[in-house]
Amino acid sequence: YIQAIKDSTISNGPYYILAPGVAMPHARPECGALKTGMSLTLLRQDVQFTDEDDGIKLLIGLSAADSDSHIGAIQALSELLCEEDVLAALLAAKSEKELADIIARA
Known part of the structure; x- marks a missing residue:
């Protein structure tokens, strides 16, 4: 699965960048x-996938056992990342606990 993500990134570029600072690498x-x-x-340090992106700080790993079971989670995640204050808080978080608290409050 990990190799498929790497191969897809090489072939297609980092199509999984969702928002500034956030990427969701995944494969079929x-x-x-x-x-x-x-x-x-x-x-801890931003990672740049391209010259155009500002650097990724938050990676959201996704594994889907089929083509449909993850749709609800993706929709909820999209709504969360569309809230600028929530996105800013996630990117400013310094710990696992902070991330969990931000998500729980959102």
Whole structure:
């Protein structure tokens, strides 16, 4: 699954950048996803995927066991990231607990 994400990034570029500072790397379910799930990784240092992006600080890992089971989670995530104050708070978080608290309040 991880290799599929790398290969897709090389072939298609970082199409999974969702918002300034936020990316959601993922691959097709048939590429080795074992179950549906999401993870958050708050990076200590920004990572630039292209010369145009400002750098990614928050990675949202996505694994989908099929083409449909993750749709609700993606919709909720999209709504969360559209709120500028929530997005700013997520990107400013310094710990796992801060991330969890921000998401719980949103």
